[in-house]
Amino acid sequence: MSDATGTIYTETVIYSSTEAFAADLPYQTAIVALDSGGRVTGRILGERVRIDDRVSRVEMRDGVPFFRKIP
């Protein structure tokens, strides 16, 4: 099973952040249940996701996984 794909366990769109992320506002974070087991907190690129949506990891930035919705 892949650790690059998974299912949205929960998510939020953030409108108020620390200065480090202010340029990205608003942005979506999610806890993703990985197909390989375990969960990870990552960022969502592109289309907004909802609980139970399928996502795949498209890149890692400084140890943070970025996911995109699988159409």
Next chain:
Amino acid sequence: MRPVAVIGIGKTPFGAFPDRDLRSLAVEAGEKCLRNGNTAPAQVDAFFLGNFAGPSFAGQNHLAPYVSTALGIHGVPATRVEAACASSGSALFHAYNGVASGVYDSVLVVGVEKMTCQPTPRVTEILAGAGDCAGEIKAGSTFASLFAMIARRHMHQFGTTREHLAAVAVKNHANGALNPDAQMRKAITMEQAMAGRPIADPLNLYDCSLISDGAAAVLLAPAERAGEFTDKPVRVLGIAQASDFVALDQKPDITTFPALRRASAKAYQMAGVGPGDIQLAELHDCFTIAEIVAIEDLGFAARGEGGPFTLAGHTARTGSIPINTSGGLKSKGHPVGATGVAQICDLVLQMRCEAGARQVPRHSLALAQNLGGTGATCVVTILGTV
């Protein structure tokens, strides 16, 4: 272990006080508490300070003796306890153990936080230090966003609605409007609570507690000696602290706080009571969803029923189990390190019939619940009138 009583309470108003520093707030609460408990500084034989982030907010470390000596308490052990927003609840727990075990006869516990000296984005950053900075925080999470993800999942699993969340805010603001020490003394309507500026979906501004300055203090003594200091002692019937993962993504089920369940089970057992016996409670409503989850974890309502229970009015001042008659963190304010002890002060006011316009008729058995982070620390305290 011997029975322990709260013999004195003291607190500052909560709010934004640009001309007050951390120490002056802590000293005001401590002095009021010692006076309230008819105790001189020289009689205190241990001092505990609950504080989350004084070094980050105010640049000051080594805070316990910094405050205790300013109170005229010299030579005795002075210890700071940090457990995020449960810092002073944890300080109280350790102070209780010191008195119950017979090591100390008079312990002063002060909780304090000075937050408004920093701009909001920096406050958000400091608070984020209570999460997993190598994981969820690095991904851009704020505390509001972590609780927003809890709310989102709770809505998904149980059908909790925006209206349920708003009902918590409306109720707590109605209570805070009657509390002269509250930071935000204004009632809000359901329409306002539903339409606040978005912070992290599904949470809006009215779902979030406040950024506050403030301090609170309690004085503990052996119950058998309480009558020497006060004619209105309140017994600590049960108190427990428990822990859990710091990172939200490590928890198997984020719609419940296992540390809360563990701490409350132990506190109920110590006190020999159950949730149905509790007459009023101060719960940790850092975000509206946190109060809903706490209502369920404490057994006041069934799992998934915390929202409807609140909307039906059961937790209002006139309800079967009044919750956060002080206004809660939402309206009273949330100087994080002060909150756990402030909850005890507010319950003791009710139990002494000194709560003024927000006084409730049934007040002989009360519960306080103080949460750190997204539930990595929880302290539950049960108080009873002697």
